[in-house]
């Protein structure tokens with residue numbers, strides 16, 4: 001497919017080296033607040049802006065959870081953990097747009113061509129691909145990333161739950177009744193995401209999905225991903241609809257040209273070396289990993305990011321009433337995780353690098 005060229009590049013923030021993160025935990029009370037709406041391309045003005053003040057009085061939790069206008073005035077949930085790490089999640093797209101460690105390291109990446117006016121999905125952070133990874137019958141990555149999600153619950157973990165249900169817009173392209181519940185927790189520096197998709201209709205449906213995470217890197221050419229050696233992967237660079245099949249022989253997958261690869265049956269633990277440290281990803285029931293860089297198709301910014309996506313590439317069929325759950329915990333350590341975990345095997349982040 002054709003890629004949009006990035007307009008401007010922003011400098012990468014300075015990196016502070018650090019090593020410890022606090023334990024993971026998550027709890028949330030789910031209480032839907034308002035109906036989700038979806039953006040209609042090129043008519044951003046028509047989209048209702050949620051009343052952030054009233055959402056904040058309903059869901060805000062002292063310093064831990066705050067709802068206010070974020071970039072572009074989009075209603076955004078700001079999480080702050082006990083150690084000072086922060087995360088931002090827009091209701092539009094249910095998208096984590098920032099995850100900063102207590103040391104101030106921004107781990108995610110927003111492309112410079114991203115807009116925050118609902119005229120298109122947010123190009124960066126952690127957009128959802130649902131109910132289609134694509135290409136396929138509907139828009140490339142599905143509609144979840146260009147719908148307003150409901151703010152459904154929050155706790156001072158800090159944790160927030162967003163919900164997306166079918167509506168006229170979604171049924172217009174995908175005639176199924178569903179509920180997607182997305183929970184984001186920040187404990188210490190560690191970010192955890194959990195997606196539950198429920199078939200709320202009376203007939204089975206099939207979907208596939210990914211968490212299309214954009215990570216900032218010091219240099220795309222030195223970024224590596226560990227954990228994929230020996231896996232079969234689908235190379236989609238030439239033709240995403242008709243990928244060629246290969247075996248990954250490298251211990252460290254690299255980005256030295258355009259990469260669009262779906263690794264099937266990936267291990268739960270994958271580590272990105274972003275040039276400032278290790279981003280560990282420990283997933284549950286995301287069977288595949290997608291690596292993507294547009295390379296020079298996005299000349300102005302391709303050096304600054306890679307996508308490492310947790311994916312469910314093969315369609316999942318959900319019977320009426322059935323649910324599918326997937327989760328990932330992300331941690332960042334400026335020291336190689338393997339070194340840190342040798343000395344601190346009981347630390348929770350070592351769950352992503354204990355073998």
Ligand SMILES: O=P(O)(O)OC[C@H]1O[C@@H](O)[C@H](O)[C@@H](O)[C@@H]1O
Pocket residue numbers: 001123124141212236240260261290291292307309
């Ligand atoms: O829609 P975005 O964020 O520009 O991402 C597009 C890319 O997303 C990746 O997940 C796909 O593997 C690529 O094929 C696709 O080009």
